[in-house]
Amino acid sequence: MHPAFSVLVFTVMSGAGYGLITLMALGHLLGLPQLQDSSVLLTGGVVSFVLISGGLLSSTLHLANPKNAWRSFSRFKTSWLSREAVFAVLFYPFVLGYLTNIWVNGAEVNAIAQLTGFGAALLAMVTLFCTSMIYASLKTIRQWNTSLTPVNYIALGLMSGSLLLAAVQASVAGDLSSVLHNLAIGLVVLGAVVKLIYLFWIGKPAGSTINTATGFTQASVRLLDQGHTSNGFLNNEFGYTLEANKLMRLRVLMVGIAFVMPFFLLLTSSAGLLALAAILTIIGLLVERWLFFAEARHVVRLFHGDQRV
Amino acid sequence: MKLGLVVDLDTCVGCHGCATACKQWNTSGTIGPLSDKDPYGKDPNGAWLNRIRTYEVDDHPNSKTVNMPLSCMHCDNAACVTVCPTGASYKREEDGIVLVDQDKCMGCNLCSWACPYGARELDPHQGTMKKCTLCVDRIYDERLPEDERKPACVMTCPTKSRVFGDFDDPNSEVSQLVRDRAGKQLMPELGYEPVNTYLPPRNKPVVETYEPKSIKATVKGWVNKVIAR
Ligand code: SF4
Ligand code: SF4
Ligand code: SF4
Numbered sequence: 121m122h123p124a125f126s127v128l129v130f131t132v133m134s135g136a137g138y139g140l141i142t143l144m145a146l147g148h149l150l151g152l153p154q155l156q157d158s159s160v161l162l163t164g165g166v167v168s169f170v171l172i173s174g175g176l177l178s179s180t181l182h183l184a185n186p187k188n189a190w191r192s193f194s195r196f197k198t199s200w201l202s203r204e205a206v207f208a209v210l211f212y213p214f215v216l217g218y219l220t221n222i223w224v225n226g227a228e229v230n231a232i233a234q235l236t237g238f239g240a241a242l243l244a245m246v247t248l249f250c251t252s253m254i255y256a257s258l259k260t261i262r263q264w265n266t267s268l269t270p271v272n273y274i275a276l277g278l279m280s281g282s283l284l285l286a287a288v289q290a291s292v293a294g295d296l297s298s299v300l301h302n303l304a305i306g307l308v309v310l311g312a313v314v315k316l317i318y319l320f321w322i323g324k325p326a327g328s329t330i331n332t333a334t335g336f337t338q339a340s341v342r343l344l345d346q347g348h349t350s351n352g353f354l355n356n357e358f359g360y361t362l363e364a365n366k367l368m369r370l371r372v373l374m375v376g377i378a379f380v381m382p383f384f385l386l387l388t389s390s391a392g393l394l395a396l397a398a399i400l401t402i403i404g405l406l407v408e409r410w411l412f413f414a415e416a417r418h419v420v421r422l423f424h425g426d427q428r429v
Numbered sequence: 430m431k432l433g434l435v436v437d438l439d440t441c442v443g444c445h446g447c448a449t450a451c452k453q454w455n456t457s458g459t460i461g462p463l464s465d466k467d468p469y470g471k472d473p474n475g476a477w478l479n480r481i482r483t484y485e486v487d488d489h490p491n492s493k494t495v496n497m498p499l500s501c502m503h504c505d506n507a508a509c510v511t512v513c514p515t516g517a518s519y520k521r522e523e524d525g526i527v528l529v530d531q532d533k534c535m536g537c538n539l540c541s542w543a544c545p546y547g548a549r550e551l552d553p554h555q556g557t558m559k560k561c562t563l564c565v566d567r568i569y570d571e572r573l574p575e576d577e578r579k580p581a582c583v584m585t586c587p588t589k590s591r592v593f594g595d596f597d598d599p600n601s602e603v604s605q606l607v608r609d610r611a612g613k614q615l616m617p618e619l620g621y622e623p624v625n626t627y628l629p630p631r632n633k634p635v636v637e638t639y640e641p642k643s644i645k646a647t648v649k650g651w652v653n654k655v656i657a658r
Pocket of ligand 2: 512513514515516517518529533534535536537538539540541557558
């Protein structure tokens with residue numbers, strides 16, 4: 121699949137924002153001592169708000185006819201994209217209520233904080249899940265059509281969120297909470313494990329072949345002619361191919377920037393290096409998302425001569 | 430009713446006539462123009478509703494060239510419709526035709542990702558999704574003579590390799606062809622239940638081919654022949 125830059129930015133940024141607000145609100149409402157400070161909460165809230173809103177705005181950039189984007193709320197019953205849009209909008213009153221309440225009443229856990237905070241955390245996770253299901257529900261792309269896809273999206277969203285939360289808490293409050301620190305280390309390890317399982321899983325060949333695509337299942341089939349003299353929509357959208365050696369290098373780079381380097385920076389527990397770890401993870405996840413697209417092979421490629429997907 | 434096409438892979442000669450007729454008819458049809466980007470330039474690109482690919486099936490000397498036209502299969506279980514967030518993509522209850530409402534589409538491409546058959550292409554100028562309409566603006570047009578109420582591609586095919594009809598009616602020409610010629614659906618394992626059906630090439634004896642031999646073998650054969658006489 122052709123990786124659309126606006127979609128990469130959208131999924132990574134909003135994933136980190138949703139992860140951050142979820143962990144922060146839960147920590148605050150469940151009484152984690154280091155998260156009872158209103159300036160930490162407001163800073164974290166604003167960071168997540170900017171990431172989510174920036175991501176959502178970027179996602180509309182890949183629409184070819186954005187003037188009809190408002191209609192995307194209308195097929196909630198069947199379309200994961202529609203569900204994502206509905207929950208993303210529903211999230212806003214909750215997060216704004218939650219942050220306004222902190223602005224006015226401080227970090228005190230009152231009924232409004234509980235309602236809006238738990239609501240925002242829940243809707244953040246539901247939206248992230250819907251985003252992942254847009255990809256996971258496509259039977260045409262074997263590398264996406266798996267329950268590993270939502271697991272990846274949620275684990276990596278929480279992971280980047282936890283790094284941001286630790287960085288925000290350490291730089292605003294001055295000293296690092298060991299709970300948040302350990303949580304970030306744990307989630308980085310979890311994220312790496314989940315990603316490695318995914319990379320291992322997509323390595324196994326399975327699914328449709330050029331034979332099932334053309335219906336000639338008892339003989340070999342080779343493409344002679346695609347039937348056009350220059351590339352069309354299908355070639356540009358689905359024909360993206362990555363050379364094997366470049367792929368391996370990018371995978372190593374991705375694991376290094378998104379997981380290994382942040383892990384070692386976390387061991388140092390200095391506020392500056394924590395912020396660096398969070399930024400590195402987000403850059404690493406952009407590479408991860410790019411690979412998520414570049415490695416996905418749509419079955420239309422079979423009609424264009426690939427023997428299997 | 431379940432309207433669709435039967436495509437005969439035995440007789441299709443790959444002339445691209447159906448694709449051209451389709452583009453010609455539909456560019457002024459219900460779904461608006463089928464635009465081209467840079468049509469006379471170095472790298473032209475445009476929306477087509479029907480494309481023909483050519484394959485070599487089996488190995489020499491049994492190999493056969495097969496031309497395979499692909500347009501929307503008007504699937505019974507059309508995921509392109511359920512993924513659409515705007516409701517622009519829909520499947521008609523009455524005849525099963527899958528269409529895109531050009532006034533609602535936001536150009537998110539998701540339906541083209543959900544389609545296994547490459548039947549949907551984004552219009553490079555309008556930014557909306559285009560796909561085969563089964564010539565819905567021909568087949569019901571009562572101003573046309575009755576035998577012309579067929580899709581443009583079916584009308585134009587010089588070898589009559591495309592047949593239009595109702596798959597729900599067991600006595601229709603399409604249903605009979607599917608029965609008699611063991612019609613096949615493409616990529617059935619994905620479960621889209623495509624309506625369009627492909628008739629496999631008939632089994633014919635292998636055509637004998639001339640195999641050039643080496644000079645030595647030719648001379649040897651010739652000498653053998655002389656001695657035997
Ligand atoms: S062929 Fe593709 S576009 Fe047509 S109905 Fe089936 S899934 Fe939808
Ligand atoms: S491109 Fe248009 S028709 Fe296709 S899913 Fe998006 S809004 Fe629906
Ligand atoms: S039925 Fe009409 S729209 Fe569909 S491929 Fe044939 S000519 Fe094109």
